[in-house]
Amino acid sequence: MLRSLDLLKETTPRQALLAADEEGAALLGGGSGYAMPWHWHDCLMLLLPSIGVLDLRYETRREGVWMSRDRFAAVPAGHAHETVAVREGQAHLALYVTEAAIRRVEAELGSLHRVRGQLDASALFPVTPEIRGLQALCREDGGDTLGGAAVRSRLAGALLIRCLAAMERSQPLPTASRRGHAAALVDEAKAIVAERLQDDVALDALADRLSVSRRHLTRLFREQVGLSIGAFQQAKRLDAAMELLSRTDLAVDEVASRVGFDSGSALARALRKRDGLSPREIRRLSLARPVGT
Incomplete structure (x- = not known):
């Protein structure tokens, strides 16, 4: 045509x-x-x-x-x-x-x-x-x-x-580069996960959507990202939560809901484990930063 x-x-x-x-x-x-x-x-x-x-x-x-x-x-x-x-x-x-x-x-x-x-x-x-x-x-x-x-x-x-x-x-x-195809596949998986932070990753569904096996996808993802798909999603959730805590006055429970945590307390535990900071401390530090940073 x-x-x-x-x-x-x-x-x-x-x-x-x-x-x-x-x-x-x-x-x-x-x-x-x-x-x-x-x-x-x-x-x-x-x-x-x-x-x-x-x-x-x-x-x-x-x-x-x-x-x-x-x-x-x-x-x-x-x-x-x-x-x-x-x-x-x-x-x-x-x-x-x-x-x-x-x-x-x-x-x-x-x-x-x-x-x-x-x-x-x-x-x-x-x-x-x-x-x-x-x-x-x-x-x-x-x-x-x-x-x-x-x-x-x-x-x-x-x-x-x-x-x-x-x-x-x-x-x-x-x-015909397999490396190029693998990089595109992993980039696509990262984008799908990042767009759906509120939902848990269904690895089988993700693999089906990308037309690869679950085992192949998880291996490529860990090789190129250095994290499992679940750990990558958790990191993205925490990054999104820190952004919301720093730039909005939403309640902690609301922030938690928006980024896929069951409760504000679950979000607080995850933040303390990764960054050593509570939601309140994150907000206090954001207020102390000079404007524009």
Whole structure:
């Protein structure tokens, strides 16, 4: 199925269309149950995950490769691909780039010889701090403020330049890397756990959601994080509790409930065991800090 640049610009909801002109477009994607079956475009696509993991499949990699926010994909025009979110809440940004847009960037920056040499196959490239920062700015909702469309268009243009520069300066990442897949899997597990602090971790359900065995997931998690999944969740709960205690006047029982403890006394015992501080002491110390720290 061909999803042409013109079709994308016509059918994308206004709130998801960051920028668009005759040379390309920038779109926000993802959401609940995101899945895009096999299709191709009439221009280059740069796909940048922002939240969660995407399973990307393309002509030479039909078993799929997991992508998280540390890498982006370049899929040349006419190359069939499929994308599926590993879980709900996934978000990504896609840039659609015509030959005219690439020539315009070359006129400003110089020859993109290596980029052009890499446009005969889909490939993954590392995300630089500059790309990540521009990507975050593109995703910010500035509302319908004066000049908002122009700002988003310029941000998308800057992001395109940074992505093309990364392709020009770096080698494609190995798509078959088990280490990369494992890191994405563990990052996804951490994100799921951190989003659900009020609920106890059901390891079997978590493993099923990530399409791996419970044993494999727990082993990878401990290898990469240095903690069990349960211990990681406990640490996140205590961090969230300290934040609430320091920045709100919520009752200790309410704080405990929000971060997954049965009672305020259970939270207090856990805090004293880890940090040697009671909820009252945490609040007293937060009040003693200089403003802005």
